[in-house]
Amino acid sequence: MELGGWHETRVGQAVRHHPLLCDAALGVALAIFAVIALRVGPHGETPRSPGVADVFAIAVAFLAVSLRRVRTRPALIVAAIAWTAVVGVHHERQPVLTAALVVLLFTHASRTDRRTAWITAGCVAAALYLAGVAWGGGGWWAPENLGGVAWIGMATAIGDATRSRRAYVAEVEERARRAEQSRDEEARRRVVEERVRIARELHDVVAHHIAVIKVQATGAKHILAHRPERVGPALDHISRSSDAVLKEIASVVGLLRSSENLDGDPAPATEPTRGLARLSGLLDDLAAAGLRVDHHQIGESRELPALVDLAAFRIAQEALTNAQKYGDGTARLIVAYTGDGVTLDITNPVKRENAPAGSGYGILGMRERAASTGGLLTACPGAQGLFAVHAELPSAALEPAAS
Structure with missing residues (x-):
């Protein structure tokens, strides 16, 4: 499923609306899996009840994961110190703290710039690697020591890729928004220009003929009592002018329909030759x-x-x-x-x-x-x-x- 599609699901919406609650649920799930792993026992080992170090590691992992969004860097530092302390005191690695560190490094890399993310990951990896070599048993090339470095690098790489993709999607959306805004502004500008053009055309068309009609009507009123034989030509001229202005208005209105028809082909021009x-x-x-x-x-x-x-x-x-x-x-x-x-x-x-x-x-x-x-x-x-x-x-x- 695409990342954008996942955000539209109910789970994705719940994560966006309640991030702290979802992180707390993730911390609880991590703690439950840690307890189950202790009770079942690793392969070839006897199951046991959680000890003091186990409870401490589970508690730190739960708090660190629950605060991974609001206090990412402090939570990461606390988890790394806890991991080092457990290895230094009890000479054993806590998988729950390793998993918490992987989650925190992913979150940190997805929320900061690439240079900071990789510097932080390198520091954490160096601290855990040296602590593992010094107190955790195994040599410099022990799989458990190199595996921890690999997990840290993988989490940082995935987080950085997620951040890059999120930035890319945001940039694409911003470009689309600006393009849409530019299209809207261009459309509004063209509408304004078209209104001005139509207003100018209507003024030029109507003003002339109405002025002629007014002069003829005024003249007919004055000559009606003295020279009634001249009223008829004046009224004929008024009729011709009225017919002309109606045709001119119809031709101007036709301009509104002359851009394109429904099939996308240019409509035939309806405006008479003017010049x-x-x-x-x-x-x-x-x-x-x-x-x-x-x-x-x-x-x-x-x-x-x-x-x-x-x-x-x-x-x-x-x-x-x-x-x-x-x-x-x-x-x-x-x-x-x-x-x-x-x-x-x-x-x-x-x-x-x-x-x-x-x-x-x-x-x-x-x-x-x-x-x-x-x-x-x-x-x-x-x-x-x-x-x-x-x-x-x-x-x-x-x-x-x-x-």
Whole structure:
């Protein structure tokens, strides 16, 4: 059974929740086996009752094993001294103390660094070996003396391997936790970016058409009493603008579904083509809403990267919508195609009584769109009561390199 699986069993959970009680049970079991071994007798020897040395060794082994987690090093020192004392006084080895030392050395090696574990094991092994040679009988190469050293080395090696594996598992779990945390943070960051993008898109889509609808509705209300024949075209324009904004909102919502379908294949794009190619339609809508735009184009129009094309159209749309809401009904738009990209200049007079009082998200959205293409945008009042928007959108950095 794997070590990780053992920790999930009832026994493993009991050991984790009640370590002192489990160690005490281990000490009792060790003492019982020692008493049984004395009563049965080793092979070729007569069974006997526990003597003073036996009782002393069993008691020390029980206490040392019971305290192996909370007082590992003191328990190890006491057990080693007891083993040496019994050998020195009674000239006999106590197997129960040897077993306790093996358990304690394993515990010590599994709870400390490798260098400390092996230095401690070497000191204990040297003390027991020399005591065994001096008082326990046998020579330097006696199996019982070399066997004790072997048991000490094996216990230390197993404890060190257990510590290494535990550290490895902890490191793997920590890496998994950090990776999961990084994935969560990345997911949250993408959600925030997506919300900002959708909010910007909805603002750009809705603000323009709602502004047109408001102007037409206000105009229809004023001309209803004096020129009722012009109410019908205004209402038709309101209907067309409402239909357009509904379609635009549907296309933005479609962006949420355009990443992947359930089979993992990219879903077909549902967003219509947006860009400067639709600029004439935008100007027609604004003209119908009462905004006269003096439009000029410098340079020959060409195909731009989709991100730049969309950003240019949305910037023009937002700037002209603001000109309609806060200006005197006129605006000037210059679209200049350069070797590096496209430049937009939108200016309009601003009446003092029509000073902007909006949320400011429109200008913020224009700046974010320009920044998303690597460009820049300025929007501020200029000379002679004009409000000027200037955007420079580079396209060279977004175009794929020639192969």
